[in-house]
Amino acid sequence: MYYFDKRLQYPVRVDSPDPVYARMLQQAIGGVEGEIRVCMQYFFQAWGNRAPTTKYRDMLLHTATEEIGHIEMLATAVAMNLENAPTKVQEAGAADAIVGAVMGGENPRHIAEGMLHKHLLSSGMAAFPGNADGVPFDMNHIYASGNIAADMYCNVAAEATGRTLAVRLSNATNDPGMKDMWSFLIARDTMHQQQWLAVIEELGGKEGTLPIPNSFPQEKERTEYSYAFFATAGDGSAPPAGRWTSGPSLDGKGAFSVFKNKPMGEEPVLGPARPDSGAESQQIG
Amino acid sequence: MYYFDKRLQYPVRVDSPDPVYARMLQQAIGGVEGEIRVCMQYFFQAWGNRAPTTKYRDMLLHTATEEIGHIEMLATAVAMNLENAPTKVQEAGAADAIVGAVMGGENPRHIAEGMLHKHLLSSGMAAFPGNADGVPFDMNHIYASGNIAADMYCNVAAEATGRTLAVRLSNATNDPGMKDMWSFLIARDTMHQQQWLAVIEELGGKEGTLPIPNSFPQEKERTEYSYAFFATAGDGSAPPAGRWTSGPSLDGKGAFSVFKNKPMGEEPVLGPARPDSGAESQQIG
Amino acid sequence: MYYFDKRLQYPVRVDSPDPVYARMLQQAIGGVEGEIRVCMQYFFQAWGNRAPTTKYRDMLLHTATEEIGHIEMLATAVAMNLENAPTKVQEAGAADAIVGAVMGGENPRHIAEGMLHKHLLSSGMAAFPGNADGVPFDMNHIYASGNIAADMYCNVAAEATGRTLAVRLSNATNDPGMKDMWSFLIARDTMHQQQWLAVIEELGGKEGTLPIPNSFPQEKERTEYSYAFFATAGDGSAPPAGRWTSGPSLDGKGAFSVFKNKPMGEEPVLGPARPDSGAESQQIG
Amino acid sequence: MYYFDKRLQYPVRVDSPDPVYARMLQQAIGGVEGEIRVCMQYFFQAWGNRAPTTKYRDMLLHTATEEIGHIEMLATAVAMNLENAPTKVQEAGAADAIVGAVMGGENPRHIAEGMLHKHLLSSGMAAFPGNADGVPFDMNHIYASGNIAADMYCNVAAEATGRTLAVRLSNATNDPGMKDMWSFLIARDTMHQQQWLAVIEELGGKEGTLPIPNSFPQEKERTEYSYAFFATAGDGSAPPAGRWTSGPSLDGKGAFSVFKNKPMGEEPVLGPARPDSGAESQQIG
C-alpha cells in the first residue's frame, strides 16, 4: 500500500509562465516517452513478478513509487506555466498587433493558438494525462511480459526515449526554473537506464540472458537462421559490413553470417469462400 | 522502393485447422509484441535516419523488408487455421452434444464462442491487423526517436517480447506444421535480438552510448543523483542489495549508491481560478 | 432538429434469448460495418454539405435519421437476447455438467465465457456502442470529406460491408424472430447501396465524376502514370491480364497499360542530426 | 511525493484459482469503472486544484493514494487466479473430454478459450492495465475539469459505476477469499460516494453549487429555457409527469415546465465549395 507527502520530491519553479511550454511538458506526462508510462510499467511488472525471490518486486516498487512523484512535479509545472494564459481568442485589430509587437508582449490570439486546446477548454488550465498533441495516454504502452529480461530491456527503452525527451525539453526552454527541474529529472533517467541494465548484468549479462526467453531449448529453433543477417536488397547486393554480419554472436552461442533471402515456401492457395460466408458468388468455388 | 515474390519466405503448413489457434496467432500479427510493430518501427527508423552514414538506414531496410514477409506468413497461417471454421451458432441439443463428444469432434457453438468475432463476422475467415482480443493495432507503438541508441534498445525490447510471444505460441500448439513455422520465426527473433545489440557494441557499448542521449553534457544534470538508487519504502528500510546499489556504474562514469528519498520541494500552491475560467465561484479568489 | 416515436421502426422479436448471439449483434451496432457508423457518417455529410443545392443535404438527413431507428432496433435485440443470461460463473461440478448436457441445457459457466464481458459487467445486460469483441466505436471511421463523389463511394463501401455483415449475422442464427429482423435490415442495405450509386449516376456516372476530385486539372498530374498498372514483382513478371491492364479507361480519358516499376529517384540522404536535438553524439555530423 | 509498504492494504486470498474470473477482475483494474480511473482522476484533480485553499488538494491526495493500493490488491488477485492456468490449447479427444467431465475437472481447451488472450500470451499470467475484454485503459476517461463541483459529480459517477461493478463481481463468484476482498472494496466505494457528495454539501449543496459552473451570470443565458423540459415526441404527446416537469427547480432559482420543442432556426445554407478545396466540380458554385 502507499503513502504521500504533500511536498514535492524536488522544487518546481517557473520564472516566466509560458502556455506553449506547458503544452510541450505534456509529452513528458502522457507521451509514450513520459512518466505515466514508466510509473505504470514498473508497478505492473512488480505486481505480477514471478521470480522465486521477491527482490525484484521490491526494487520495482521503490522506483515505481518514485515515478509518481515525477508525474506530480510535471503536472505542477504545467499548471504553473498556465498561470496568466489567455482564455479568450480576441479579434486583435491592427493597432493591437503593432502595439503588442512593440511592447514585446504577444498577441493573445497568437498565444491561444499555440496552446493545447485541452488546456484552454477542458482542464481549467491544468495538466491532464495526455501528450503534447492532446492524445490521451493509452495503456497498451505498458510492457509487463512476465519475462524479466524482456521487461528490463523494455525499461531501458523507456528510459532511453524518456531521457531523450527530457533533454529536448530542457534544450527547448530558457526558463531557469524549468532548466533546474530538468537537471534533476535527467539525472534520474540516467540512473534508471543504469538500473535496468544492472539487472541484466546480475542475471548473467548477454550470455546469461540471451536469447530471450532463455528457457526455450534452442535445438527447437532452426539454428542455421539464428545468427544470419537476411539480406533483402532486390539486386542481391550485400549489406554493409557490421558487427552483425560476421564474428561471434553476442551470446557466445554462434557466429554471425549473411544470408541472401529467398522464398523457401510456395504461393499460398487458400480454399474458396463458402456459400454461407457472405462472399460474392464469384468467389465461391 | 519495393518488390514482391508471390511465394512465402518459409513454408506455412497447418495440419489440423483450429479457429481458436487462429485467434491466438493474431497476437503475433497485430499485438504490441507482433510483426506489424517491428516492420513499421524499422521502416520509420530507416526513413528518418540522420546518422552521417547511410549504413544504418540500409541495414534497417533489409530487416524491415524481411518483416513484411513474416506478417504475410502469419496472415496465411491464420487463414489456414480458419478453414472449416463454423459460421453458425447452432442451438446444439443434448443429443448433438453427446454425439459430438463421443465422436471426438466439437460442438459448433462451443467453437464459435472461442473464435475471435472479428474473424467470424468481419474478415471472412482471414487475418486482420489486430491482436488476439480483437483490439486493432495502434501505431503509437512505433518507436523512432531520432536517437539511434534509444532506437536500438526499443528494437531489442520489441524482439525480446516478440520472441517470448513466439515461444508461448509454439508451446500452445501440437500442430506439426505450426511448430515448424515457429522454429523458423523464433530463430529470426534470436538473430534480431543480436543484431540490435550488435549496433550498440559497434557504437562503443555501454561506455560509448550511455547515458542516452550521450550528446547532453552531463555537467548539466544533478550528477549527485545520477547513480543513486532512490529508496521509497515508507519505513525507510533499505532495498535489497543488487548490482545497482553499489559498485561502479555501467558507463564507467560514476558509482552506485542508495539515497533515502525525501521531499526536497514544498507543497505547491497554485494561483486561484480566474473569474472567466469556468470554475465554481468558491474557487475564485 | 429531430423527433422520436417510442415505437420501433420494425418489429424486434427474440424467440430464444441467446447471450452469445447478443454479443455478435454488437458488431452491427458498434463495429466498423455497423449502424452507428453509417448514421454518424450521413449526418456529418449532411451538416457539412456545400453543394450549391440543399438537395443532397436533405436526402442525407432522411437516411441518417432512418439509421437511428436501426441502431435502436439492434440495441433492443441485444437486450432481449440477454434476458436470462447468467450473472455468475459457477464452478460446475461433474454432475452438473453431465446433467446439463443430457438436459439439452448449457453450463452457466460455459455461457458466461462466451458472453461479452462488457455485457456481463458494465452494461447491466444491455447494448453498448462497441463491437462484438468489446472494442468501443471510434469516430475516426466517419468519412465526410467535403467531396460528394468521394463521400458517395465511402457510403457504398459502408453499406457493402454492412450488408455483408448483416448476411453473416442472419446466417449465424436459427432464431425466427432474429431472421425476420434481418430480412428487413438486409433489404434496407440493398436500397442504400443503390441510393449512393444513384447519386454518382446523377452526377454523370464514371465519366462525370472521375478522377475524384474532378476539379483538379489533370494536366497538372503526370498523366503518363495515370492509367498505368505498376508491376512490382521482383522477377519482373507481368501481372495477370485484366480489365485494368489494357483497353480504354473507365473515365474515357485514357487507356490502360502496364508499367514495370523501377526507382526513378535516388537514395535519400538526410542531413545529420543537430547538436541540440537529443540525438546520439555519433549521429551528429 | 510518495512512499510504499510492500504489504497489501487488505488481505487478498484466492481459494480456487479461476482464470475466467481473473479475466473478469480486469474490468475492476482497467475498465472505465475501475481503479486506475479513479486513482488517476483524483491525482490529476489534486495536482491541478486551484481553490484558494489547499484543503481539497490535500483530501484528494489522501484518497488517490489509497486507490493505488486498490489497484495493487486487484492485480494480485488476478495473478493468484491465474496460478495453474493452462498454457496449451490441447486437441482434446473424445476420451479426454468424457474423462474431464466425469472427473469434475475441465477441458484445458475450454478454459483456454475463456481466458483473456492477453493473460495467456502477453502478460505471463499476470494483470495488465486493460479491461475484461482486453481493451487497454484510455486516459481520456480522466475527468479533471478545473471546476470543483463538476469534478465532484464526476467522482460520484465513477464511484457509483465502480461500486455497481464491484457488486457484480462479488455476485459472480463463490470463492470465499474473493468475496472477502470485495466486502472491503465495496465498503470503500460506499465511503467514496459519500465523500464527494459531502464536498458538494460543504460548498452549499444544490443551491450553492448549481448550475455548474455557478460563476457564469445566469442573466446571460436564455433563462426561459433553463428549467423547461423539451418534449420531442413526433406526435406532440406530453412526456410522463415527473419531478422535472413541474414544481420548483432544485437550485431554488426557477420552476420546471414543459416546452413542446419546435425549430426556431432556419434551414442552414452553407456557401458553395471553393475551387481549390478538393471538392467535386459540381459542388463549386
Added chain:
Amino acid sequence: MYYFDKRLQYPVRVDSPDPVYARMLQQAIGGVEGEIRVCMQYFFQAWGNRAPTTKYRDMLLHTATEEIGHIEMLATAVAMNLENAPTKVQEAGAADAIVGAVMGGENPRHIAEGMLHKHLLSSGMAAFPGNADGVPFDMNHIYASGNIAADMYCNVAAEATGRTLAVRLSNATNDPGMKDMWSFLIARDTMHQQQWLAVIEELGGKEGTLPIPNSFPQEKERTEYSYAFFATAGDGSAPPAGRWTSGPSLDGKGAFSVFKNKPMGEEPVLGPARPDSGAESQQIG
C-alpha cells in the same frame, strides 16, 4: 424511430467567421464534454432501460432526441466559421506580413497554423466527430450501467462538465452570433443538470438511492470501513476536517470517521513461473 425537420432548433449565426474558433467548437461536438457524448449516452440508457416502468425510457428519449439537434447546431456553426478559411500555407514575405498587420487582417500562414488540420485537409471545411485537438470521439465515454441512479450521476457529471465547457466557449468569443447560440445551449445544460438530479429526488434522494447500487445488502460489506475517511499521509498527520470526517453520513446509515490507513495484508508472494510460460530460466523455481 425518428424524424427530422430540416430547420435548426435555434438560430445559428456567425458574424465574423473565425477558423480558430471553429476548432474550439469541435470540443463541444466531439470532446468528452460534448454533445455526441450526451446524445449517445441518453440513447443507450433509454434503449437498455430495465426499470419496471417505461417512464424513464420515455424521458430519456425526449432528451436524447433533443441532443441530436444540438450536435447539428454546432456542426453548422463550425462550417460557418470555416467560410473563407485559407487553403494554402503561403510563404508570406516581409512586405505581406507588414501589410497584413497594418490592414488589420491576418497572415494566411498564421491562420492556417491555428486551424485544426482535420478541417484544412480532411473535412472540406466542415465539422467532424472529434475534439478541438483532432482526437476522434471514442465511444468508451458512453455510460449506461444498468443502474439508474449511477446513470443519473453520470448524466449530471456530463452536463456539469458540458456546461463548464459551454461557458468557456462563450467567454472565448466576442462574436455576437456565437454568444447568442451559447445563451441558448447554456440554458439547456442548466435544465439537464436539474433534470437528472430530479430523478434522484424522485427515487428518494440520497437516503433512497445510496449507496449505489442499493440492492446489495450492506451487511455483506465491511461496514466498519463504509463511512471512514482513510488518511494516507506518510507522517500520519490528520487530514483537514470536513463534512466527510465527522457527523452523520449523507444516507443516514452511518457516521463519518477518520481511519489512519495501514497495511492489513501481507507481502504477496506469487508462485514461480512455469517452465513452458516463456519466462527467463532464472524465474522458474
Added chain:
Amino acid sequence: MYYFDKRLQYPVRVDSPDPVYARMLQQAIGGVEGEIRVCMQYFFQAWGNRAPTTKYRDMLLHTATEEIGHIEMLATAVAMNLENAPTKVQEAGAADAIVGAVMGGENPRHIAEGMLHKHLLSSGMAAFPGNADGVPFDMNHIYASGNIAADMYCNVAAEATGRTLAVRLSNATNDPGMKDMWSFLIARDTMHQQQWLAVIEELGGKEGTLPIPNSFPQEKERTEYSYAFFATAGDGSAPPAGRWTSGPSLDGKGAFSVFKNKPMGEEPVLGPARPDSGAESQQIG
C-alpha cells in the same frame, strides 16, 4: 516475400523546408486517407483472398507493394521539410519580432507553435505513423471483408478520399519540389481509382455484383423495402426527386419508389432488472 531498392520510386525534392508543411504531409502518411491505410488494406485483402483464382491476390500484391514506396517518399519529404526546424521556443522580444518580420524570416517561437509536437519532441525531426494532428494511425481502418466487391468499393473510397487529400496538399504549397512529387502521386491515385472499379466491371458491373453480397438469396429479404427511399421528414414532406426516387434500380432487379416511414413495431418493454444484477432496487420488479 519482399525486396527493397534503396532508391526512391520517384524523386523527392524540397526547395524551401517548411516544418508546418511537414506537419500537413503527415496526413498523407498516417491519416485515414493516407498511404499506410491503403498499403495495409491491399496487403490484408491479398493475404486473405479466397477467390478460386489467385489472380486478384496477385494484383493486390503488385499494388500493395507499390504503396510501401509511397509511404517512403512521404516520410522522406517530411524529414526534408524538417531540416532547419527550430528546437527551441525562444522568448522573442519586440526587437526580434520586428526584425524577423522585416527580414522576411519568421519568429522561431511562431514556427515552433505551428509544428507538430510529435516532430519537435518525439521523432527527432522525422516522420511517424500518425496524422497531421498527431493522432496515431489506428488499424481499425483496414477493410478486408472477405467479399471482393465490398473490398473493391472500400478501395475506391480510400483512393477517392486519398486523391482529394493529395490535391489539397498540392494546392496548399508553393514549393516546386513538393508540387512535382504530388504530380506523380496524384496520377497514381487516378489509376488506383480506375483499377478497383475495373475489377467491378470485370465481375459484371453493377448488375453482376449488386446487391453486395450477391450470394444471399434476395427472396430472403423483404424486397418491398429493397428499392424504396424511406422519407423521414417529421411533416411527411416528400424528399427532392432524384435518380433514387423513381425509375429502374441500378442492378436491374427492381424499381425505385418513395416510402413514408412509420413505426411498424411496438414500444419495446424489456424485462425488469434481476436482484443480483447490480441494479437499483427500484428497478427490480
